[in-house]
Amino acid sequence: MRKITLLILHCSATREGEDYTVEDIDRWHARRGFGKRGIHIGYHYVVYRDGSLHTGRPLEDEGAHTLHHNAHSIGICYIGGLDRNGRPADTRTPAQKAALLQLLSDLKKRFPHAIICGHNTFSDKDCPCFDAVGEYRRLQPDPPPAGG
Ligand SMILES: [Zn+2]
Known part of the structure; x- marks a missing residue:
């Protein structure tokens, strides 16, 4: 297994109320030239709007989601992140919030x-x-890294 120092959260940058799947993201990332061996999706986990958890790229494989930080991280994406007008917004459903918290607790x-x-x-x-x-501060006793 790779050394993992970061669990990095993402959104799919899709509009509130719209459902997308691992297969959709795999297609988007294939177009961007990510991946190999038939697995293109850059994230390791995807949380759908109904709170269900789906795996993308195997954890053992380096992801493609955060420039300069893929080698030692796990990428986690929830479906959403834009409001109905296409502006950035926290669109997580209660089920997604619960699923993310559970996943992060397990990964920790x-x-x-x-x-x-x-x-x-x-x-x-x-x-x-x-x-x-x-x-998620209460899940991590260590101070977060400086931004940049
Ligand atoms: Zn992102």
Whole structure:
């Protein structure tokens, strides 16, 4: 297994109320030239609007989701992140919030030193459109990394 130091949250940057699947994201990422061996999706996990958890790229494989931080991270994406007008918004359903919290709790058991953060911790993007560091602070006794 790779050394994992970061659990990085993302949104799919799709509109509130719209459903997309791992297969959709796989197609989008194939077009961007991500992946190999028939697996293009850059995220390791995707949480659908109904709260169901789906696997993307195998955890053992480096993802394609956060520039300069893929080698040692796990990429987690929820479906949504834009309001109905296409503006960045926290569109997580209660089921998605619960599923993300459960997933992160489980991953912290397996990778206790990994730090939870958002894509926007490392870039000036809005993704994942909520304050991941603040929201999951109680899961991580260690201070979050400096942004940049
Ligand atoms: Zn992102």
